[in-house]
Amino acid sequence: MDRIIVSGGARLVGEVQVSGSKNATLALMAAALLGEGETVLRNVPRLRDVDGMLQILAALGARAEWDAHDPNTLRILGDTVDRPEAPYDLVRRMRASFMVLGPLLARFGRGRVSEPGGCAIGVRPVDQHLKGLEALGAKIELSHGYVEASSERLHGARVAFDVCTVNGTQNVMMAACLADGETVLENAAREPEVIELAAVLTKMGARIEGAGTARVVVEGVSRLRGVEHAVSGDRIEAGTLLAAGVVTRGDVRVRGIDASVMQATIEKLRETGAEIELEQEGIRARAFDAPRGLDAVTAPYPGFATDMQSQLMAVLTVANGSSIVTETVFENRFMHVPELLRLGADISVSGRTAHVRGVPRLMGAPVMATDLRASAGLIVAALAAEGETEVNRVYHIDRGYERIEEKLRSLGARIRRVQGTGQEA
Numbered sequence: 350m351d352r353i354i355v356s357g358g359a360r361l362v363g364e365v366q367v368s369g370s371k372n373a374t375l376a377l378m379a380a381a382l383l384g385e386g387e388t389v390l391r392n393v394p395r396l397r398d399v400d401g402m403l404q405i406l407a408a409l410g411a412r413a414e415w416d417a418h419d420p421n422t423l424r425i426l427g428d429t430v431d432r433p434e435a436p437y438d439l440v441r442r443m444r445a446s447f448m449v450l451g452p453l454l455a456r457f458g459r460g461r462v463s464e465p466g467g468c469a470i471g472v473r474p475v476d477q478h479l480k481g482l483e484a485l486g487a488k489i490e491l492s493h494g495y496v497e498a499s500s501e502r503l504h505g506a507r508v509a510f511d512v513c514t515v516n517g518t519q520n521v522m523m524a525a526c527l528a529d530g531e532t533v534l535e536n537a538a539r540e541p542e543v544i545e546l547a548a549v550l551t552k553m554g555a556r557i558e559g560a561g562t563a564r565v566v567v568e569g570v571s572r573l574r575g576v577e578h579a580v581s582g583d584r585i586e587a588g589t590l591l592a593a594g595v596v597t598r599g600d601v602r603v604r605g606i607d608a609s610v611m612q613a614t615i616e617k618l619r620e621t622g623a624e625i626e627l628e629q630e631g632i633r634a635r636a637f638d639a640p641r642g643l644d645a646v647t648a649p650y651p652g653f654a655t656d657m658q659s660q661l662m663a664v665l666t667v668a669n670g671s672s673i674v675t676e677t678v679f680e681n682r683f684m685h686v687p688e689l690l691r692l693g694a695d696i697s698v699s700g701r702t703a704h705v706r707g708v709p710r711l712m713g714a715p716v717m718a719t720d721l722r723a724s725a726g727l728i729v730a731a732l733a734a735e736g737e738t739e740v741n742r743v744y745h746i747d748r749g750y751e752r753i754e755e756k757l758r759s760l761g762a763r764i765r766r767v768q769g770t771g772q773e774a
């Protein structure tokens with residue numbers, strides 16, 4: 350298995366382009382199933398999760414492939430779907446694939462999708478997805494670990510989500526686009542990825558109002574068409590690179606990101622004492638001293654993103670003073686803490702709250718990545734640590750970061766990947 354080796358202490362300086370958004374892409378790939386004719390997605394990141402969704406689309410019978418001339422362009426044709434079934438072996442590896450159920454149901458009248466099961470950061474049920482699809486008239490059966498859903502024609506309905514769920518909102522919103530009549534989603538997620546999905550669905554011919562607010566109204570139409578769309582920049586990748594700049598007291602510019610979707614992250618980085626400038630098409634972060642301690646609480650958008658929690662915690666491990674980090678979205682998202690302790694951090698956890706007492710320095714050590722964002726946090730900490738840190742199980746990071754070590758190296762980081770064979774990548 351590949352490992353990433355970081356020799357910490359280098360100040361990061363320079364400019365880097367972020368890739369397209371992983372989470373926006375995954376929802377848009379599911380949405381492509383709804384459109385008659387080809388959908389072309391540009392600025393798509395080359396990630397393990399995207400490959401996972403490609404396998405799911407192929408298993409359904411859709412034609413989904415990378416463009417021959419542009420390595421970040423995907424061409425998807427849903428017209429050829431002939432077996433609307435997403436198998437356990439693929440869904441368990443990439444739970445966002447559960448979002449194909451809404452489009453399959455709405456366009457093809459049925460879908461059989463494996464329940465995703467739990468993951469490292471939490472139980473992550475899909476009850477809200479099913480509640481919404483059932484309200485639209487789907488007949489839902491759970492059998493042998495699969496959700497079997499069918500409907501002659503979905504109809505509009507009022508769906509009040511009990512918890513604010515991003516993929517749940519997206520899944521039901523996609524289904525409602527081809528339902529008969531009006532659907533109202535209450536307590537809908539307001540994430541930028543929900544707004545982007547609604548914008549693309551509208552380009553495809555859908556009628557959606559209120560995306561980005563807690564109340565979304567969808568007027569069903571009879572058919573949707575394939576479209577072309579360039580995926581927006583990844584706000585979590587951008588936040589991770591800025592955090593790397595701050596923890597090394599560097600001067601980093603990220604390009605290809607709309608700062609307006611990162612307000613909460615920018616605020617927190619400013620609270621650490623870093624200077625954050627919003628520029629045309631980008632953000633600049635400069636830090637001159639050790640970060641300041643702060644309190645942070647994760648929350649659904651526009652709150653502070655849970656996907657940025659471990660990276661911010663890594664910055665706070667070397668802060669002047671102490672910090673309180675509270676995780677409210679997922680019940681088990683402190684898996685990075687024991688690994689940060691191995692680097693010499695001083696953190697105690699009680700329930701969903703971590704108390705981080707800043708230390709003067711971290712020391713490199715072998716650590717284990719447990720999930721995508723935990724591994725990003727470990728790399729941010731390793732950049733500030735004295736000596737070498739070896740991050741194991743980096744397949745987690747390849748799920749959501751495109752060529753992370755190359756991007757960090759271009760900013761001056763001493764970082765390299767060692768392939769399972771021991772050869773340098």
Ligand code: EPZ
Nearest residue numbers: 372445473474475476477478512513514515516656678679
């Ligand atoms: C999306 O996951 C993102 N994934 C996650 O990013 C992100 O952490 C999460 O939203 C929150 O921002 C993608 O978009 C592919 P949720 P999602 O449903 O939609 C509970 C990353 O690192 N819940 O908003 O699956 C759930 O257990 C990933 O890129 C139910 O109880 O998250 C959680 O506690 C990780 N029932 C809370 O809601 C449901 O039916 C929020 O989860 C659905 C969710």
